[in-house]
Structure formats: C-alpha cells, structure tokens
Amino acid sequence: MEELPSVLWSYRTTPRSATQETPFSLTYGSEAVVPAELITPNPRMAAYAAEVNEEERRVDLDLAEEKRDMAAAKVAIYKNILTGYYNARVKHLRFSPGDLVLRKNSVSRAEPQEKLNPKWEGPYRVIESSQNGYCKLAYRDGSRVPRTWHAENLKLYYP
Incomplete structure (x- = not known):
C-alpha cells in the first residue's frame, strides 16, 4: 500500500x-x-x-x-x-461452391450446448461464397440453410 x-x-x-x-x-x-x-x-x-x-x-x-x-x-x-x-499473420478462409463444411454448434445453436455434445455439426455444402467471407449453405438433400454463415464459423469437412 x-x-x-x-x-x-x-x-x-x-x-x-x-x-x-x-x-x-x-x-x-x-x-x-x-x-x-x-x-x-x-x-x-x-x-x-x-x-x-x-x-x-x-x-x-x-x-x-x-x-x-x-x-x-x-x-x-x-x-x-x-x-x-x-x-499479416491471419489466414483468411475462402470456400468455393461445392465444398463440404462443418458449422460451429455454438453459433448455430441447433443442439443444446452441453459438455459432451459435438462442437461441430454438418456436413453442409457451400452453394455461394462472397469475397468478404460469407457463405450460403445447403443440407445434404439440397435444401438451403436459412441464414448465411461467416467463414470463421465454418471449417472444411474431409469425409
């Protein structure tokens, strides 16, 4: 003191x-x-x-x-x-149409956020992507996901 x-x-x-x-x-x-x-x-x-x-x-x-x-x-x-x-050290993610991606569950809140629940959901197919990093997604059956998603909430899915 x-x-x-x-x-x-x-x-x-x-x-x-x-x-x-x-x-x-x-x-x-x-x-x-x-x-x-x-x-x-x-x-x-x-x-x-x-x-x-x-x-x-x-x-x-x-x-x-x-x-x-x-x-x-x-x-x-x-x-x-x-x-x-x-x-300068940031790697910007760019997705192209046709890519398979997973979506963060914490952002979409499709499932409740519990300790043992998965952190990612999907896969989804990218339909459109813009220069600023936003993507429109579709389910496996071809129907569109209601909102657009930013690339920071997505990651590539490798089956």
Whole structure:
C-alpha cells in the first residue's frame, strides 16, 4: 500500500510507446519534475528561472490542446501499424461452391450446448461464397440453410 503513490507517479511520468508523451504532460501541458531531480543537480534544475518559467508555462498551456491532438494522431497511426502487423499473420478462409463444411454448434445453436455434445455439426455444402467471407449453405438433400454463415464459423469437412 505504501508503494502505490510512487508506482502511480512512475506510470504517469513514463512516455507511452504510442504517443511518445507522458500522461502527465498530456493532462497538465508540461513535464513533471521527478523527485530525484530535486536532490541531484542537473542542467534542467540549474536553468530554472522563476520569471521565465511563468511565461513558458502559459505557452505550454496554450499548446496543450495541440499536443493532445498530435498524440491522438500518433495513436491512430500506431493502431494501424499494429493492425497490419497482426493481420499479416491471419489466414483468411475462402470456400468455393461445392465444398463440404462443418458449422460451429455454438453459433448455430441447433443442439443444446452441453459438455459432451459435438462442437461441430454438418456436413453442409457451400452453394455461394462472397469475397468478404460469407457463405450460403445447403443440407445434404439440397435444401438451403436459412441464414448465411461467416467463414470463421465454418471449417472444411474431409469425409
């Protein structure tokens, strides 16, 4: 419990990888002085002047909204980079008409979900498939399954 304030302080004063800014600077408009900087001499504390500091603080507060907007733009770019990184490893399933597939029982809920019940049901035949991964299915007798199904809820059936 005694360590919580110092842990929160370090979290708030550590730059985030997405924005390269600290949460403290995005909230208050300027960087925080770490307690260790008050004890040990450093160039930042040696250059401190009270008269100049007040003017620089006003400038920082005026630019705080712009700093937040830049951080939001950096977060959006960072998310796009991460999305591309993870999507590069995704294998998209494409089914063609005539393929035999099994359907997830948890999605279709054709049978009650009990421990020993099968996880997949079928086989079904793919009648149509679209570019975005949706398929129309048919039963073995040729009649259509009422809904369309996404490829993530289907898997190929090998008899």
